[in-house]
Amino acid sequence: MAFLELKGLTKRFGQVTAVDQIALPINQGEFLTLLGPSGCGKTTILRMVAGFEMPDEGSILLDGDDITHRPASKRPMGMVFQSYALFPHMTAEQNIAFGMEVKKQPREQIKKRCAELLELVGLGEMGKRYPHQLSGGQQQRIALARALAVEPKVLLLDEPLSALDAKVRVSLRNEIRRIQQQLKMTAIYVTHDQEEALAVSDRIAVMAKGKIEQLDHPEEIYVNPHTVFAATFVGTSNQFNGVLESAAQGLCKSANQTFHVLAQSRLRDNERVLIVVRPEEVSLHAAEEGPGMQANGVANSIAGVIELRTFLGPFTRFHVKIDDSSTLIADVPSQQGRGFAMGQQVRLSFRPEACQVLPLDAREEELEKIANADAV
Numbered sequence: 517m518a519f520l521e522l523k524g525l526t527k528r529f530g531q532v533t534a535v536d537q538i539a540l541p542i543n544q545g546e547f548l549t550l551l552g553p554s555g556c557g558k559t560t561i562l563r564m565v566a567g568f569e570m571p572d573e574g575s576i577l578l579d580g581d582d583i584t585h586r587p588a589s590k591r592p593m594g595m596v597f598q599s600y601a602l603f604p605h606m607t608a609e610q611n612i613a614f615g616m617e618v619k620k621q622p623r624e625q626i627k628k629r630c631a632e633l634l635e636l637v638g639l640g641e642m643g644k645r646y647p648h649q650l651s652g653g654q655q656q657r658i659a660l661a662r663a664l665a666v667e668p669k670v671l672l673l674d675e676p677l678s679a680l681d682a683k684v685r686v687s688l689r690n691e692i693r694r695i696q697q698q699l700k701m702t703a704i705y706v707t708h709d710q711e712e713a714l715a716v717s718d719r720i721a722v723m724a725k726g727k728i729e730q731l732d733h734p735e736e737i738y739v740n741p742h743t744v745f746a747a748t749f750v751g752t753s754n755q756f757n758g759v760l761e762s763a764a765q766g767l768c769k770s771a772n773q774t775f776h777v778l779a780q781s782r783l784r785d786n787e788r789v790l791i792v793v794r795p796e797e798v799s800l801h802a803a804e805e806g807p808g809m810q811a812n813g814v815a816n817s818i819a820g821v822i823e824l825r826t827f828l829g830p831f832t833r834f835h836v837k838i839d840d841s842s843t844l845i846a847d848v849p850s851q852q853g854r855g856f857a858m859g860q861q862v863r864l865s866f867r868p869e870a871c872q873v874l875p876l877d878a879r880e881e882e883l884e885k886i887a888n889a890d891a892v
């Protein structure tokens with residue numbers, strides 16, 4: 517049985533259905549991320565779990581208890597917000613102690629726990645400082661320590677890193693993950709940043725328009741997205757609108773290309789599809805070298821011209837123009853990328869296995885636009 521279970525959870529604000537029949541089982545000690553674009557309902561879910569918002573339908577079970585209608589103050593949850601929300605007139609230590617004092621815990625115990633928590637978040641020396649004497653990242657560490665002080669059963673984090681600069685964001689997300697694992701704490705983390713979600717989560721719920729599009733491990737979501745939205749929102753991808761000519765033979769056609777894909781047992785002939793290929797699956801060859809046939813199957817091979825070359829350290833990203841309206845992205849290890857220059861005629865190849873073939877109906881098309889507009 518799941519430790520925390522959201523069952524048929526629905527929340528409406530007037531005409532807007534912010535959260536639509538969400539079913540989400542979360543295991544004890546799991547780091548579960550709600551990932552999606554602005555307005556998809558992530559924060560509303562978190563606020564319902566915390567007890568700040570009451571669902572219109574559905575229930576929330578914690579360790580078998582129905583807590584749907586329990587007031588926020590009686591729920592064993594710790595929350596960290598985007599805007600640190602520390603008390604400005606209290607020192608770091610006093611901020612951390614606050615919840616324990618409200619619970620009238622013994623003074624000595626509070627002091628000891630504060631010291632432990634300051635160590636845990638790596639700020640052992642800074643207990644006497646006021647929030648304005650701490651950097652944004654340090655303030656967020658104190659906010660985390662404060663949330664943990666009351667020994668919550670579930671830690672809720674609402675975009676805790678979005679106010680910080682890029683470098684601090686990466687180091688603090690690693691810290692949050694380390695602490696969560698050390699304490700074996702169940703956590704729900706809200707973010708619109710797919711890289712962050714992939715980096716820290718045990719599982720990710722990809723959300724769009726109040727619904728869960730896919731609930732899976734990060735690798736699965738990246739390698740095997742189930743919907744056009746998940747494929748578009750998570751990671752960079754090459755995408756082609758096409759038609760599945762033969763599901764059995766694995767043959768797709770777009771306006772200008774034919775694609776060899778794996779046989780598709782779940783799709784029908786002549787179905788509209790989106791073909792998705794990750795940039796690191798695309799190989800680059802000098803034009804005269806030929807298509808780069810694979811030993812285990814026919815490679816897809818497309819000619820083009822390099823129109824942009826971006827060195828990104830370990831790999832180099834090439835934007836290759838393949839016809840008047842399309843560009844394909846290839847991420848090539850930088851050692852290999854050295855031999856290719858802007859304006860050069862090249863050939864691109866990728867294996868049938870590298871092609872995800874996803875059904876493209878009207879709803880998927882609409883969601884694809886949202887994902888493209890919001891992808892980071």
Ligand SMILES: Nc1ncnc2c1ncn2[C@@H]1O[C@H](COP(=O)(O)OP(=O)(O)OP(=O)(O)O)[C@@H](O)[C@H]1O
Nearest residue numbers: 529532534552553554555556557558559560561708
């Ligand atoms: N108190 C409210 N009153 C009216 N509408 C609301 C309220 N709170 C949220 N909404 C609406 O519900 C939908 C979901 O909002 P929510 O804040 O949960 O999304 P989100 O995915 O967390 O977005 P963001 O990343 O921008 O915070 C949005 O359309 C939002 O405008």
